[in-house]
Amino acid sequence: MRASTSSMQNILSNLQFPIRKEQVLEHARKQNVSKNIIEQIEMIPDEEYKSADSLMQAIDAASQKVGGGGGGKSQSFGGTGVGKTGEGGPSSGGSSQGFGGRGGE
Secondary structure (H helix, E strand, C coil): CCCCHHHHHHHHCCCCCCEEHHHHHHHHHHCCCCHHHHHHHHCCCCCEECCHHHHHHHHHHHHHCEECCCCCEEECCCCCECCCCCCCCCECCCCCCCECCCCCC
């Protein structure tokens, strides 16, 4: 389940930019945000974000890459990966990384 854009913006409203992923996570944890939001932030690339907009785009993009997989989740990284049921699950646009099974073949 993805957090709403407005709740994510409220959480991130007091950040000073540019900011790195670890700083965002530290800020979110200090605010005692939900596990779901922490997981979304953990999925973003480890880089410097110049603005709230660039950070939100990264969070949205990372959140959209997770899904599929009968028994696991697949996450795309740039090619084409396909997992079997209970493994990584199909992943268009990238190799399949399994969570709860093994990755795609």
